[in-house]
Amino acid sequence: MIRSHARLLTFWISASLCSAALTGCGAAGQDSLSEAQTSAEAQETTETEASMEVTSFPLPESSEESEIYIEPITDLSDDFIRGMDASSVLAEENSGVTYYNYDGEEQDVFMTLAQSGVNYIRLRVWNDPYDEDGNGYGGGNNDVATAVELGKRATQYGMKVFIDFHYSDFWADPKRQHAPKAWENMDGEEKSDALYKFTKESLTELLDAGVDVGMVQIGNEINYGMSGETDTPTVMNLLCSGSRAVREISEAYGKDIQIAVHYTNITQNDEINTIASNLQTYDVDYDIFGLSYYPFWHGTIENMQAVASMIREKYGKEVLIAETSYCYTSEDGDGYANSFEGTEDLVEGYAATVQSQATMIRDICVAANEAGVLGIFYWEGTWIPVGDASEDHSAVWETCGSGWASSYAGDYDPEDAGLYYGGCSWDNQAMFDFDGYPLTSLNVFKYLKYGSTAPLSVDYIPEISVTCNIGDELELPETIEVIYNDRSVKEQAAVVWEETQAAAIDTNTGGSYEVTGALEDGTGVTCRIQVEMVNYVQNPGFEDSDTSMWDISYTGDANPTDFQVKADDAYTGETAFHFWSGDSDMDFSIQQELTDLEPGTYQLSVYAQGGDLSEDSVLELYAIANGEEQNVSFMVTGWADWQNPAIPEIKITDGSLTIGVRIKCNAASWGTVDDFTLNKLSDET
Secondary structure, X not given: OHHHHHHHHHHHHHHHHHHHHXXXXXXXXXXXXXXXXXXXXXXXXXXXXXXXXXXXXXXXXXXXXXXXXXXXXXXXXXXXXXXXXXOOHHHXXXXXXXXXXXXXXXOOHHHHHHHOOOOEEEEEEOOOOEOOOOOEOOOOOOOHHHHHHHHHHHHHOOOEEXXXXXXXXXXXXXXXXXXXXXXXXXXXXXXXXXXXXXXXXXXXXXXXXXXXEEEEEEOOOOOOOEOOEOOHHHHXXXXXXXXXXXXXXXXXXXXXXXXXXXXXXXXXXXXXXXXXXXXXXXXXXXXXXXXXXXXXXXXXXXXXXXHHHHHHHHHOOEEXXXXXXXXXXXXXXXOOOOOOOOOOOOOOOOOOOHHHHHHHHHHHHHHHHXXXXXXXXEOOOOOOOOOOXXXXXXXXXXXXXXXXXXXHHHOOOOOOHHHHOEOOOOHHHXXXXXXXXXXXXXXXXXXXXXXXXXXXXXXXXXXXXXXXXXXXXXOOOOEEEEEEOOXXXXXXXXXXXXHHHHHOOOOOOOEEEEEEEEEOOOOEEEEEEEEEOOOOOOOOOOOOOOOOOOEEEEOOOOOOEEEEEOHHHOOOOOEEEEEEOXXXXXXXXXXXXXXXXXXXXXXXXXXXXXXXXXXXXXXXXXXEEOOEEEEEEOOOOEXXXXXXXXXXXXXXXXXXXXXXEEEEEOOOOEEEEEEEEEEEEEOOO
């Protein structure tokens, strides 16, 4: 309790001092630093850096044994950036979070990051993330003073620092680019001057404190604007002012500080090309084109490589993956929903496991290296929950800023933070567990070049699910597919199921169930079971683009039918089988042949809608079994007036059945057919 109180006191003192400092930074009419003042401060910084004791941790020189398996990237340069955004650390610590090392001992998280191979730390900077009463907006309350404190700790452990200026008082991204409060009534030129001063003064403060700044990002994900400005000339002018400030400070302090611009939505290749072209046209002085690449949002790795190669080859700029991440679990640590759930939104081939998290980051690094990218920054790998999901931690989020937003941010960002403020939405993508212990996946940065070996173990098991028809006997698979940590696959791994759980399922009643089991090595598995009326028709609603199982026959020179993607004309989903006769009569059928059906009694139905059919039109749902046809006539009577004809009893003895709809109608008639359903009613034949 004493330590927690001390941290809170430190937080409030820091917040007050930082708020006062930022008010001075943004004051209109303040003169820029004189050359003499800059030179003196640069000399003082050199002395500060010389006096700071730096602890470095060398990378392995060969493959090592580990708890994770990492394939080596043999041609990887030692200078490849293995970065981590750790902007939330101070707010986390102020909230009572403790970070540990691999031995379970409390340790500075920056030391743990350095020991794990991280060589660069990225820190976001907001101008004034506080309301008029000094209450923080949350998300780390990342003002300049916070960056100074975190940057000094990163520098202490031999890591360079990448400063990410948002030029906003809170989050800046494609959805929002709010101007800082102090700049709200400024025109473009005034903002440009204010941005120049803020950049220069902030960097001066960082360098004077001994922070080893190696890169500066001017703007964050600025695809559609920056600091409240959206027109291209004004945004480019802002970037030029930020760049000029960095170059002047870099020269004054004798440091080679690289300048990065940062964009996202890289699946929009033409848009990225236009952005890079604008930067060139307006002669923006920068070194690095930064990309956000989250594999679950931003397309394939191949497309990321293509974009990076285009920037390097066409515009002659270096490229950096400024943000990326992946989950290690689908659990939620604090009761506040996660941005990436790690369930249905997983990338194919990568599970929500520690090993898959490491494998994904290794694969992104391989691809980046192949495309000549400088390196990557993992986004917020230290942002873990405060406490656990069983308790309400909103008071701590509000006070210390460890949630993504506090309610105090509502006046500044009413459309987002004002509605959805709360906890951490990133905890399942951290590289520390919910209690602050480093995951073995964090060591991926250390093992990138030479790899690591590990005892063969299960990484994940693809979802096991069984659908059982109502009234049938439940059959569980005897073997399943297993993916191991070295990516090897065992397609027929034997599994033993809990017989008592399986026997307790009443298949005469529909419902969802689970049965647990185990592999030979003891690894637990779960099978999800759905007892329902099974639909035996393949692609029954035509949603799958492969429609080869459907046979369409048409009498006449042209076939005016198609699989139409139009949700308004589909019974469910987006696709339906569409017909329109045009200027001539129409005679067609659509059918499917089914084989290997179990003997029994079945029921067939379909949905159809349409209009302008004459009374002598013929519309039939039919089924051919055992050499005999059953059919039922129906008529469509208007748009969205869905008819549902059915054949209630079809006896199947030889396992074969042909189902379909045939329509013979007049010119100018139209309609759609959708959702064939074939259910087994009983075993009786």
